[in-house]
Amino acid sequence: MHTTTLETHGPVALVTGASSGLGRATATLLAARGYRVFGASRDPSRAAGAPFPLLPLDVREDASVAACVAEVLGAAGRIDALVNNAGYAFVGAVEETSLDEARGQMETNYFGALRMMRAVLPEMRRRKAGRIVNISSLAGVVPPPFLGAYAASKHALEAISESLAIEVRPRGIHVSLIELDGMRTGIPFAHPARPEPDHAAPRARMLGRLERMTRETGDDPSLLARCVLEALSSDAPRLRYVVGEHAAALIDARRRLSEAEYAREVVARLGLWDPPAAAAPGGAA
Template sequence: MDSTASSPVVLVTGASSGLGRATATLLASQGYRVFGTSRTPSRAPEAPFTLLPLDVRDDASVEACVAEVLRAAGRIDVLISNAGCAFVGAVEETSIAEAQAQMETNCFGALRVMRAVLPAMRVRQRGRIVAISSLAGLLPPPFLGAYAASKHALEALSESLAYEVRPHGVHVSLVELDGMRTGIPFARPSRREPSYAEPSARMLARLERITGDAGGDPAELAGCVLDVLANPAPALRYVLGKEATLAVAARRQLSEADYIRTMVGRLGLWDAPTGAGTRREGA
Protein backbone atom coordinates (compact mmCIF):
# COMPACT_ATOMS: atom_id res chain seq x y z
CA MET A 1 0.00 0.00 0.00
CA ASP A 2 1.36 3.39 -1.07
CA SER A 3 0.62 5.67 1.88
CA THR A 4 -0.73 5.74 5.39
CA ALA A 5 -3.70 7.73 4.09
CA SER A 6 -4.87 4.81 1.96
CA SER A 7 -3.79 2.04 4.31
CA PRO A 8 -6.55 0.26 6.26
CA VAL A 9 -6.46 1.38 9.89
CA VAL A 10 -6.38 -1.42 12.44
CA LEU A 11 -6.81 -1.33 16.22
CA VAL A 12 -5.40 -4.42 18.00
CA THR A 13 -6.13 -4.72 21.72
CA GLY A 14 -3.65 -6.55 23.93
CA ALA A 15 -0.76 -6.04 21.50
CA SER A 16 2.21 -5.71 23.83
CA SER A 17 3.04 -9.43 23.67
CA GLY A 18 1.89 -12.86 22.53
CA LEU A 19 -0.93 -13.23 20.03
CA GLY A 20 -1.75 -9.54 19.81
CA ARG A 21 1.83 -8.49 19.16
CA ALA A 22 2.32 -11.19 16.50
CA THR A 23 -0.89 -10.12 14.76
CA ALA A 24 -0.15 -6.41 14.93
CA THR A 25 3.41 -6.96 13.67
CA LEU A 26 2.30 -9.04 10.68
CA LEU A 27 -0.44 -6.60 9.70
CA ALA A 28 1.99 -3.69 9.92
CA SER A 29 4.42 -5.56 7.66
CA GLN A 30 1.62 -6.01 5.12
CA GLY A 31 0.90 -2.30 4.84
CA TYR A 32 -1.86 -1.86 7.40
CA ARG A 33 -1.67 1.18 9.64
CA VAL A 34 -1.70 -0.50 13.04
CA PHE A 35 -2.47 0.90 16.46
CA GLY A 36 -1.85 -1.65 19.21
CA THR A 37 -2.83 -1.27 22.85
CA SER A 38 -1.40 -2.16 26.23
CA ARG A 39 -2.29 -1.28 29.79
CA THR A 40 1.34 -0.16 30.24
CA PRO A 41 2.92 0.69 26.85
CA SER A 42 6.07 2.03 28.55
CA ARG A 43 6.91 -1.51 29.72
CA ALA A 44 6.47 -3.10 26.29
CA PRO A 45 9.40 -3.70 23.94
CA GLU A 46 9.73 -1.47 20.90
CA ALA A 47 7.23 -2.41 18.20
CA PRO A 48 6.82 -1.67 14.47
CA PHE A 49 3.45 -0.09 15.17
CA THR A 50 1.99 2.61 17.40
CA LEU A 51 1.25 1.38 20.92
CA LEU A 52 -1.41 3.25 22.90
CA PRO A 53 -2.53 2.92 26.53
CA LEU A 54 -5.81 1.06 27.00
CA ASP A 55 -7.51 -0.75 29.85
CA VAL A 56 -10.53 -2.53 28.36
CA ARG A 57 -12.09 -2.69 31.85
CA ASP A 58 -12.43 1.10 32.01
CA ASP A 59 -15.00 3.09 29.97
CA ALA A 60 -12.97 6.30 29.96
CA SER A 61 -9.80 4.49 28.87
CA VAL A 62 -11.62 2.86 25.95
CA GLU A 63 -13.20 6.14 24.86
CA ALA A 64 -9.85 7.97 25.04
CA CYS A 65 -8.00 5.30 23.07
CA VAL A 66 -10.56 5.11 20.26
CA ALA A 67 -10.73 8.92 20.12
CA GLU A 68 -6.94 9.07 19.77
CA VAL A 69 -6.94 6.61 16.85
CA LEU A 70 -9.73 8.54 15.14
CA ARG A 71 -7.84 11.81 15.70
CA ALA A 72 -4.60 10.38 14.31
CA ALA A 73 -5.99 8.31 11.42
CA GLY A 74 -9.50 9.63 10.80
CA ARG A 75 -11.14 6.22 10.93
CA ILE A 76 -10.89 2.65 12.21
CA ASP A 77 -11.37 0.04 9.50
CA VAL A 78 -10.61 -3.06 11.59
CA LEU A 79 -10.84 -4.00 15.25
CA ILE A 80 -8.92 -7.06 16.42
CA SER A 81 -10.37 -7.75 19.88
CA ASN A 82 -7.61 -9.75 21.51
CA ALA A 83 -7.11 -8.46 25.08
CA GLY A 84 -7.83 -11.18 27.60
CA CYS A 85 -6.90 -12.92 30.83
CA ALA A 86 -7.34 -16.42 32.23
CA PHE A 87 -8.52 -17.82 35.56
CA VAL A 88 -7.93 -21.48 36.49
CA GLY A 89 -9.93 -23.07 39.28
CA ALA A 90 -12.86 -25.32 40.07
CA VAL A 91 -16.28 -23.73 39.85
CA GLU A 92 -16.84 -24.36 43.56
CA GLU A 93 -13.62 -22.49 44.35
CA THR A 94 -14.48 -19.50 42.16
CA SER A 95 -15.78 -16.49 44.04
CA ILE A 96 -18.32 -14.14 42.48
CA ALA A 97 -15.68 -11.40 42.45
CA GLU A 98 -13.21 -13.67 40.61
CA ALA A 99 -15.82 -14.67 38.04
CA GLN A 100 -16.77 -11.03 37.56
CA ALA A 101 -13.13 -10.06 37.01
CA GLN A 102 -12.82 -12.74 34.34
CA MET A 103 -15.96 -11.52 32.57
CA GLU A 104 -14.93 -7.89 32.91
CA THR A 105 -11.91 -8.33 30.65
CA ASN A 106 -12.85 -11.13 28.27
CA CYS A 107 -16.50 -10.24 27.70
CA PHE A 108 -17.33 -6.72 28.86
CA GLY A 109 -13.92 -5.43 27.80
CA ALA A 110 -14.47 -6.69 24.28
CA LEU A 111 -17.99 -5.23 24.30
CA ARG A 112 -16.71 -1.81 25.38
CA VAL A 113 -14.28 -1.59 22.49
CA MET A 114 -16.78 -2.95 19.96
CA ARG A 115 -19.35 -0.35 21.03
CA ALA A 116 -16.73 2.40 20.76
CA VAL A 117 -15.67 1.61 17.18
CA LEU A 118 -19.05 0.63 15.74
CA PRO A 119 -20.73 4.04 15.29
CA ALA A 120 -18.10 5.29 12.84
CA MET A 121 -18.01 1.95 11.01
CA ARG A 122 -21.78 1.93 10.68
CA VAL A 123 -21.85 5.51 9.33
CA ARG A 124 -19.16 4.66 6.79
CA GLN A 125 -20.97 1.41 5.90
CA ARG A 126 -17.80 -0.64 6.17
CA GLY A 127 -15.64 -2.27 8.80
CA ARG A 128 -14.27 -5.51 10.22
CA ILE A 129 -14.32 -6.87 13.75
CA VAL A 130 -12.31 -9.99 14.53
CA ALA A 131 -12.75 -11.36 18.05
CA ILE A 132 -10.03 -13.70 19.31
CA SER A 133 -11.93 -16.43 21.14
CA SER A 134 -10.93 -19.86 22.41
CA LEU A 135 -11.78 -23.51 21.96
CA ALA A 136 -12.96 -23.28 25.58
CA GLY A 137 -15.74 -21.03 24.36
CA LEU A 138 -17.13 -24.02 22.46
CA LEU A 139 -15.92 -26.94 24.57
CA PRO A 140 -15.61 -25.98 28.24
CA PRO A 141 -12.93 -28.05 30.01
CA PRO A 142 -12.74 -28.74 33.74
CA PHE A 143 -11.16 -26.07 35.94
CA LEU A 144 -11.71 -23.36 33.33
CA GLY A 145 -15.36 -22.71 34.10
CA ALA A 146 -15.11 -18.94 34.54
CA TYR A 147 -12.78 -18.55 31.56
CA ALA A 148 -14.98 -20.72 29.35
CA ALA A 149 -18.05 -18.77 30.46
CA SER A 150 -16.38 -15.50 29.43
CA LYS A 151 -15.53 -16.92 26.02
CA HIS A 152 -19.04 -18.41 25.63
CA ALA A 153 -20.34 -14.90 26.26
CA LEU A 154 -17.93 -13.43 23.70
CA GLU A 155 -19.13 -15.99 21.16
CA ALA A 156 -22.78 -15.06 21.76
CA LEU A 157 -22.18 -11.31 21.62
CA SER A 158 -20.13 -11.61 18.44
CA GLU A 159 -22.64 -13.82 16.66
CA SER A 160 -25.56 -11.55 17.53
CA LEU A 161 -23.51 -8.54 16.47
CA ALA A 162 -22.63 -10.20 13.15
CA TYR A 163 -26.31 -10.42 12.23
CA GLU A 164 -27.08 -6.89 13.39
CA VAL A 165 -24.32 -5.05 11.54
CA ARG A 166 -24.18 -7.06 8.33
CA PRO A 167 -26.76 -4.74 6.65
CA HIS A 168 -24.45 -1.84 7.57
CA GLY A 169 -21.43 -3.27 5.74
CA VAL A 170 -19.62 -4.49 8.86
CA HIS A 171 -18.34 -8.08 9.04
CA VAL A 172 -17.73 -9.88 12.34
CA SER A 173 -15.61 -13.03 12.69
CA LEU A 174 -14.46 -15.20 15.60
CA VAL A 175 -11.15 -17.06 15.67
CA GLU A 176 -11.24 -20.04 18.06
CA LEU A 177 -7.83 -21.35 19.02
CA ASP A 178 -6.23 -23.71 21.49
CA GLY A 179 -2.72 -24.22 22.80
CA MET A 180 -0.89 -21.15 21.49
CA ARG A 181 2.35 -19.78 22.96
CA THR A 182 0.69 -16.76 24.54
CA GLY A 183 2.71 -16.64 27.75
CA ILE A 184 -0.54 -15.62 29.45
CA PRO A 185 -0.42 -15.73 33.27
CA PHE A 186 -3.09 -17.72 35.05
CA ALA A 187 -4.97 -16.31 38.02
CA ARG A 188 -5.93 -18.78 40.75
CA PRO A 189 -8.72 -18.86 43.35
CA SER A 190 -8.11 -17.05 46.58
CA ARG A 191 -9.78 -19.93 48.43
CA ARG A 192 -8.72 -23.48 47.56
CA GLU A 193 -10.76 -26.62 48.11
CA PRO A 194 -8.41 -29.56 48.83
CA SER A 195 -10.76 -32.00 47.07
CA TYR A 196 -9.80 -30.42 43.73
CA ALA A 197 -6.13 -29.75 44.44
CA GLU A 198 -4.46 -32.52 42.46
CA PRO A 199 -6.48 -32.47 39.20
CA SER A 200 -6.55 -28.67 39.26
CA ALA A 201 -2.74 -28.57 39.60
CA ARG A 202 -2.43 -30.99 36.70
CA MET A 203 -4.68 -28.81 34.57
CA LEU A 204 -2.63 -25.73 35.41
CA ALA A 205 0.59 -27.55 34.50
CA ARG A 206 -0.96 -28.64 31.20
CA LEU A 207 -2.06 -25.09 30.40
CA GLU A 208 1.36 -23.68 31.26
CA ARG A 209 2.97 -26.17 28.87
CA ILE A 210 0.68 -25.44 25.93
CA THR A 211 0.83 -21.69 26.40
CA GLY A 212 4.59 -21.94 26.79
CA ASP A 213 7.22 -23.71 24.71
CA ALA A 214 4.96 -26.64 23.78
CA GLY A 215 2.26 -24.43 22.26
CA GLY A 216 1.59 -23.39 18.71
CA ASP A 217 3.27 -20.42 17.05
CA PRO A 218 1.38 -17.11 17.46
CA ALA A 219 2.27 -16.49 13.81
CA GLU A 220 -0.44 -19.04 12.95
CA LEU A 221 -3.08 -16.80 14.48
CA ALA A 222 -1.61 -13.73 12.81
CA GLY A 223 -1.75 -15.48 9.43
CA CYS A 224 -5.34 -16.55 10.04
CA VAL A 225 -6.36 -12.96 10.87
CA LEU A 226 -4.62 -11.72 7.72
CA ASP A 227 -6.57 -14.27 5.66
CA VAL A 228 -9.84 -13.22 7.31
CA LEU A 229 -9.20 -9.58 6.45
CA ALA A 230 -8.32 -10.46 2.85
CA ASN A 231 -11.61 -12.34 2.39
CA PRO A 232 -14.39 -10.09 1.03
CA ALA A 233 -16.98 -12.43 2.55
CA PRO A 234 -15.41 -13.81 5.73
CA ALA A 235 -16.95 -16.64 7.73
CA LEU A 236 -18.36 -16.08 11.18
CA ARG A 237 -16.10 -18.71 12.80
CA TYR A 238 -12.60 -19.98 12.15
CA VAL A 239 -11.25 -22.90 14.21
CA LEU A 240 -7.47 -22.68 14.30
CA GLY A 241 -5.29 -25.77 14.49
CA LYS A 242 -5.64 -29.48 13.75
CA GLU A 243 -6.22 -30.53 17.37
CA ALA A 244 -8.90 -27.91 17.86
CA THR A 245 -10.62 -28.93 14.62
CA LEU A 246 -10.62 -32.58 15.69
CA ALA A 247 -12.01 -31.69 19.12
CA VAL A 248 -14.89 -29.73 17.60
CA ALA A 249 -15.64 -32.60 15.21
CA ALA A 250 -15.60 -35.10 18.09
CA ARG A 251 -18.06 -33.02 20.10
CA ARG A 252 -20.45 -32.94 17.16
CA GLN A 253 -20.15 -36.59 16.18
CA LEU A 254 -19.84 -38.47 19.48
CA SER A 255 -22.60 -39.10 21.96
CA GLU A 256 -22.38 -36.98 25.08
CA ALA A 257 -21.22 -39.96 27.14
CA ASP A 258 -18.50 -40.92 24.65
CA TYR A 259 -17.32 -37.34 24.34
CA ILE A 260 -17.01 -36.96 28.12
CA ARG A 261 -15.04 -40.23 28.38
CA THR A 262 -12.77 -39.11 25.54
CA MET A 263 -12.16 -35.67 27.03
CA VAL A 264 -11.50 -36.96 30.55
CA GLY A 265 -9.09 -39.57 29.21
CA ARG A 266 -7.30 -37.07 26.97
CA LEU A 267 -6.77 -34.55 29.74
CA GLY A 268 -5.49 -37.19 32.18
CA LEU A 269 -6.38 -35.14 35.25
CA TRP A 270 -7.65 -38.05 37.35
CA ASP A 271 -5.78 -41.23 38.18
CA ALA A 272 -8.87 -43.40 38.50
CA PRO A 273 -12.14 -43.49 36.57
CA THR A 274 -14.51 -40.84 37.91
CA GLY A 275 -17.71 -42.38 36.58
CA ALA A 276 -18.14 -39.47 34.17
CA GLY A 277 -20.24 -40.44 31.22
CA THR A 278 -21.14 -43.88 32.48
CA ARG A 279 -24.82 -43.11 32.82
CA ARG A 280 -26.83 -43.73 29.69
CA GLU A 281 -28.11 -40.61 27.95
CA GLY A 282 -31.75 -40.02 28.71
CA ALA A 283 -31.61 -42.20 31.80
Protein backbone atom coordinates in the same frame (compact mmCIF):
# COMPACT_ATOMS: atom_id res chain seq x y z
CA MET B 1 -4.18 13.03 22.81
CA HIS B 2 -1.61 13.13 20.04
CA THR B 3 -2.25 15.58 17.21
CA THR B 4 -0.83 14.39 13.93
CA THR B 5 -1.61 14.83 10.27
CA LEU B 6 -4.25 12.36 9.14
CA GLU B 7 -2.93 9.58 6.93
CA THR B 8 -5.27 7.98 4.44
CA HIS B 9 -3.09 5.24 2.95
CA GLY B 10 -3.49 1.67 4.19
CA PRO B 11 -6.34 0.31 6.32
CA VAL B 12 -6.22 1.31 9.99
CA ALA B 13 -6.23 -1.51 12.53
CA LEU B 14 -6.53 -1.34 16.32
CA VAL B 15 -5.26 -4.47 18.12
CA THR B 16 -5.83 -4.88 21.86
CA GLY B 17 -3.46 -6.86 24.06
CA ALA B 18 -0.69 -6.11 21.58
CA SER B 19 2.31 -5.91 23.91
CA SER B 20 3.11 -9.63 23.68
CA GLY B 21 2.01 -13.05 22.45
CA LEU B 22 -0.82 -13.31 19.97
CA GLY B 23 -1.57 -9.60 19.94
CA ARG B 24 1.99 -8.59 19.17
CA ALA B 25 2.35 -11.26 16.47
CA THR B 26 -0.90 -10.11 14.87
CA ALA B 27 -0.11 -6.41 15.02
CA THR B 28 3.39 -7.02 13.63
CA LEU B 29 2.08 -9.05 10.67
CA LEU B 30 -0.61 -6.49 9.86
CA ALA B 31 1.98 -3.70 9.93
CA ALA B 32 4.17 -5.70 7.55
CA ARG B 33 1.22 -6.16 5.18
CA GLY B 34 0.46 -2.47 4.81
CA TYR B 35 -1.95 -1.80 7.66
CA ARG B 36 -1.52 1.29 9.77
CA VAL B 37 -1.54 -0.48 13.12
CA PHE B 38 -2.24 0.90 16.56
CA GLY B 39 -1.55 -1.56 19.35
CA ALA B 40 -3.03 -1.19 22.81
CA SER B 41 -2.03 -2.56 26.19
CA ARG B 42 -2.37 -1.90 29.91
CA ASP B 43 1.43 -1.55 29.94
CA PRO B 44 2.69 0.05 26.71
CA SER B 45 6.28 -0.05 27.93
CA ARG B 46 6.32 -3.83 27.40
CA ALA B 47 6.43 -3.48 23.60
CA ALA B 48 9.52 -1.35 23.15
CA GLY B 49 10.82 -1.63 19.60
CA ALA B 50 7.53 -2.81 18.10
CA PRO B 51 6.84 -1.70 14.51
CA PHE B 52 3.67 0.07 15.61
CA PRO B 53 2.71 2.59 18.31
CA LEU B 54 1.32 1.13 21.53
CA LEU B 55 -1.41 3.08 23.31
CA PRO B 56 -2.48 2.71 26.95
CA LEU B 57 -5.73 0.79 27.31
CA ASP B 58 -7.61 -0.94 30.11
CA VAL B 59 -10.60 -2.65 28.50
CA ARG B 60 -12.30 -2.83 31.91
CA GLU B 61 -12.66 0.96 32.07
CA ASP B 62 -15.12 2.96 29.94
CA ALA B 63 -12.97 6.11 30.03
CA SER B 64 -9.82 4.23 28.99
CA VAL B 65 -11.60 2.63 26.03
CA ALA B 66 -13.06 5.96 24.92
CA ALA B 67 -9.68 7.70 25.17
CA CYS B 68 -7.88 4.98 23.20
CA VAL B 69 -10.41 4.95 20.36
CA ALA B 70 -10.48 8.77 20.26
CA GLU B 71 -6.70 8.85 19.98
CA VAL B 72 -6.71 6.48 17.01
CA LEU B 73 -9.48 8.43 15.30
CA GLY B 74 -7.65 11.68 15.95
CA ALA B 75 -4.42 10.34 14.46
CA ALA B 76 -5.79 8.30 11.55
CA GLY B 77 -9.30 9.59 10.94
CA ARG B 78 -10.93 6.17 10.96
CA ILE B 79 -10.69 2.59 12.25
CA ASP B 80 -11.09 -0.02 9.54
CA ALA B 81 -10.42 -3.06 11.72
CA LEU B 82 -10.68 -3.92 15.42
CA VAL B 83 -8.95 -7.04 16.75
CA ASN B 84 -10.18 -7.86 20.27
CA ASN B 85 -7.35 -9.91 21.74
CA ALA B 86 -6.91 -8.67 25.33
CA GLY B 87 -7.73 -11.28 27.95
CA TYR B 88 -6.61 -13.68 30.66
CA ALA B 89 -7.64 -17.12 31.95
CA PHE B 90 -8.92 -17.97 35.42
CA VAL B 91 -7.96 -21.55 36.32
CA GLY B 92 -10.10 -23.09 39.03
CA ALA B 93 -12.95 -25.48 39.69
CA VAL B 94 -16.41 -23.94 39.53
CA GLU B 95 -16.93 -24.63 43.25
CA GLU B 96 -13.84 -22.63 44.23
CA THR B 97 -14.52 -19.72 41.86
CA SER B 98 -15.89 -16.77 43.79
CA LEU B 99 -18.48 -14.47 42.28
CA ASP B 100 -15.95 -11.65 42.23
CA GLU B 101 -13.45 -13.85 40.39
CA ALA B 102 -16.10 -14.87 37.86
CA ARG B 103 -17.09 -11.23 37.38
CA GLY B 104 -13.47 -10.25 36.86
CA GLN B 105 -13.10 -12.88 34.14
CA MET B 106 -16.21 -11.62 32.37
CA GLU B 107 -15.21 -7.98 32.83
CA THR B 108 -12.05 -8.41 30.76
CA ASN B 109 -12.82 -11.17 28.27
CA TYR B 110 -16.45 -10.33 27.54
CA PHE B 111 -17.36 -6.82 28.68
CA GLY B 112 -13.93 -5.55 27.62
CA ALA B 113 -14.50 -6.77 24.06
CA LEU B 114 -18.04 -5.38 24.14
CA ARG B 115 -16.76 -1.96 25.23
CA MET B 116 -14.32 -1.92 22.33
CA MET B 117 -16.96 -2.95 19.80
CA ARG B 118 -19.42 -0.33 21.01
CA ALA B 119 -16.69 2.31 20.80
CA VAL B 120 -15.73 1.63 17.17
CA LEU B 121 -19.13 0.73 15.70
CA PRO B 122 -20.61 4.25 15.30
CA GLU B 123 -17.75 5.37 13.06
CA MET B 124 -17.77 2.09 11.10
CA ARG B 125 -21.53 2.30 10.66
CA ARG B 126 -21.26 5.89 9.48
CA ARG B 127 -18.77 4.85 6.79
CA LYS B 128 -20.67 1.59 6.07
CA ALA B 129 -17.41 -0.36 6.30
CA GLY B 130 -15.38 -2.17 8.93
CA ARG B 131 -14.09 -5.48 10.22
CA ILE B 132 -14.18 -6.80 13.79
CA VAL B 133 -12.22 -9.92 14.73
CA ASN B 134 -12.81 -11.34 18.20
CA ILE B 135 -10.22 -13.79 19.51
CA SER B 136 -12.23 -16.58 21.09
CA SER B 137 -11.01 -19.99 22.21
CA LEU B 138 -11.69 -23.67 21.83
CA ALA B 139 -12.97 -23.35 25.41
CA GLY B 140 -15.74 -21.13 24.09
CA VAL B 141 -17.09 -24.11 22.13
CA VAL B 142 -15.86 -27.06 24.21
CA PRO B 143 -15.54 -26.06 27.89
CA PRO B 144 -12.79 -28.01 29.69
CA PRO B 145 -12.70 -28.74 33.43
CA PHE B 146 -11.09 -26.11 35.67
CA LEU B 147 -11.66 -23.41 33.04
CA GLY B 148 -15.35 -22.89 33.65
CA ALA B 149 -15.23 -19.13 34.22
CA TYR B 150 -12.90 -18.62 31.25
CA ALA B 151 -15.11 -20.81 29.03
CA ALA B 152 -18.18 -18.87 30.14
CA SER B 153 -16.55 -15.58 29.11
CA LYS B 154 -15.72 -17.00 25.69
CA HIS B 155 -19.20 -18.53 25.31
CA ALA B 156 -20.61 -15.06 25.93
CA LEU B 157 -18.22 -13.54 23.38
CA GLU B 158 -19.28 -16.16 20.82
CA ALA B 159 -22.98 -15.41 21.37
CA ILE B 160 -22.79 -11.64 21.16
CA SER B 161 -20.47 -11.80 18.14
CA GLU B 162 -22.95 -13.96 16.25
CA SER B 163 -25.82 -11.59 17.03
CA LEU B 164 -23.74 -8.56 16.09
CA ALA B 165 -22.61 -10.13 12.81
CA ILE B 166 -26.21 -10.38 11.63
CA GLU B 167 -27.12 -6.90 12.88
CA VAL B 168 -24.30 -5.04 11.15
CA ARG B 169 -23.92 -6.98 7.91
CA PRO B 170 -26.43 -4.67 6.13
CA ARG B 171 -24.18 -1.77 7.19
CA GLY B 172 -21.14 -3.21 5.45
CA ILE B 173 -19.46 -4.41 8.67
CA HIS B 174 -18.18 -7.97 9.09
CA VAL B 175 -17.60 -9.78 12.38
CA SER B 176 -15.44 -12.89 12.77
CA LEU B 177 -14.53 -15.19 15.66
CA ILE B 178 -11.27 -17.12 15.83
CA GLU B 179 -11.42 -20.24 17.99
CA LEU B 180 -7.88 -21.22 18.83
CA ASP B 181 -6.21 -23.95 20.84
CA GLY B 182 -2.73 -25.03 21.76
CA MET B 183 -0.76 -21.84 21.03
CA ARG B 184 2.14 -20.13 22.71
CA THR B 185 -0.08 -17.25 23.74
CA GLY B 186 1.68 -16.18 26.92
CA ILE B 187 -1.80 -15.62 28.36
CA PRO B 188 -1.81 -14.66 32.06
CA PHE B 189 -3.40 -17.15 34.48
CA ALA B 190 -5.33 -16.25 37.62
CA HIS B 191 -6.06 -18.62 40.51
CA PRO B 192 -8.73 -19.01 43.22
CA ALA B 193 -8.19 -16.86 46.30
CA ARG B 194 -9.75 -19.61 48.42
CA PRO B 195 -8.80 -22.92 46.80
CA GLU B 196 -10.60 -26.11 47.76
CA PRO B 197 -8.13 -28.87 48.78
CA ASP B 198 -10.19 -31.60 47.12
CA HIS B 199 -9.61 -29.93 43.74
CA ALA B 200 -5.92 -29.17 44.27
CA ALA B 201 -4.30 -32.10 42.49
CA PRO B 202 -6.35 -32.11 39.24
CA ARG B 203 -6.31 -28.30 39.12
CA ALA B 204 -2.52 -28.32 39.41
CA ARG B 205 -2.26 -30.87 36.61
CA MET B 206 -4.52 -28.77 34.40
CA LEU B 207 -2.51 -25.63 35.14
CA GLY B 208 0.69 -27.49 34.33
CA ARG B 209 -0.71 -28.56 30.96
CA LEU B 210 -1.82 -25.02 30.18
CA GLU B 211 1.50 -23.47 31.17
CA ARG B 212 3.51 -25.93 29.07
CA MET B 213 1.24 -25.43 26.08
CA THR B 214 1.06 -21.64 26.24
CA ARG B 215 4.75 -21.12 27.10
CA GLU B 216 6.62 -23.96 25.37
CA THR B 217 4.90 -26.65 23.30
CA GLY B 218 1.99 -24.85 21.63
CA ASP B 219 1.72 -23.70 18.04
CA ASP B 220 3.44 -20.52 16.92
CA PRO B 221 1.40 -17.30 17.30
CA SER B 222 2.00 -16.60 13.62
CA LEU B 223 -0.79 -19.11 12.83
CA LEU B 224 -3.27 -16.88 14.61
CA ALA B 225 -1.82 -13.76 13.01
CA ARG B 226 -2.25 -15.21 9.52
CA CYS B 227 -5.84 -16.20 10.31
CA VAL B 228 -6.62 -12.66 11.47
CA LEU B 229 -5.13 -11.29 8.26
CA GLU B 230 -7.31 -13.67 6.25
CA ALA B 231 -10.45 -12.58 8.10
CA LEU B 232 -9.59 -8.91 7.58
CA SER B 233 -8.66 -9.17 3.91
CA SER B 234 -11.17 -11.73 2.60
CA ASP B 235 -13.96 -10.53 0.35
CA ALA B 236 -16.27 -12.95 2.16
CA PRO B 237 -14.97 -13.42 5.72
CA ARG B 238 -16.40 -16.30 7.70
CA LEU B 239 -18.08 -15.89 11.07
CA ARG B 240 -15.90 -18.61 12.62
CA TYR B 241 -12.34 -19.74 12.02
CA VAL B 242 -10.76 -22.66 13.90
CA VAL B 243 -7.00 -22.57 14.50
CA GLY B 244 -4.92 -25.29 16.15
CA GLU B 245 -3.94 -28.85 15.32
CA HIS B 246 -6.44 -30.57 17.60
CA ALA B 247 -9.17 -27.93 17.85
CA ALA B 248 -11.26 -29.02 14.86
CA ALA B 249 -11.10 -32.70 15.90
CA LEU B 250 -12.20 -31.92 19.46
CA ILE B 251 -15.09 -29.72 18.28
CA ASP B 252 -16.21 -32.55 15.99
CA ALA B 253 -15.96 -35.07 18.84
CA ARG B 254 -18.07 -32.86 21.09
CA ARG B 255 -20.82 -32.73 18.48
CA ARG B 256 -20.60 -36.38 17.44
CA LEU B 257 -20.19 -38.30 20.70
CA SER B 258 -22.76 -38.81 23.43
CA GLU B 259 -22.34 -36.83 26.64
CA ALA B 260 -20.98 -39.90 28.46
CA GLU B 261 -18.61 -40.80 25.63
CA TYR B 262 -17.29 -37.28 25.41
CA ALA B 263 -16.77 -37.02 29.18
CA ARG B 264 -14.74 -40.24 29.11
CA GLU B 265 -12.71 -38.88 26.19
CA VAL B 266 -11.93 -35.65 28.06
CA VAL B 267 -10.95 -37.47 31.25
CA ALA B 268 -8.69 -39.86 29.35
CA ARG B 269 -7.08 -37.16 27.24
CA LEU B 270 -6.39 -34.72 30.04
CA GLY B 271 -5.26 -37.26 32.63
CA LEU B 272 -6.17 -34.92 35.48
CA TRP B 273 -7.40 -37.58 37.89
CA ASP B 274 -5.62 -40.64 39.21
CA PRO B 275 -6.71 -43.86 37.48
CA PRO B 276 -9.43 -45.77 39.35
CA ALA B 277 -8.29 -48.37 41.83
CA ALA B 278 -8.21 -51.95 40.58
CA ALA B 279 -11.36 -53.94 41.34
CA ALA B 280 -11.19 -56.14 44.41
CA PRO B 281 -11.75 -59.91 44.14
CA GLY B 282 -15.39 -60.67 43.55
CA GLY B 283 -15.96 -57.43 41.69
CA ALA B 284 -16.16 -55.05 44.68
CA ALA B 285 -14.54 -51.68 44.12
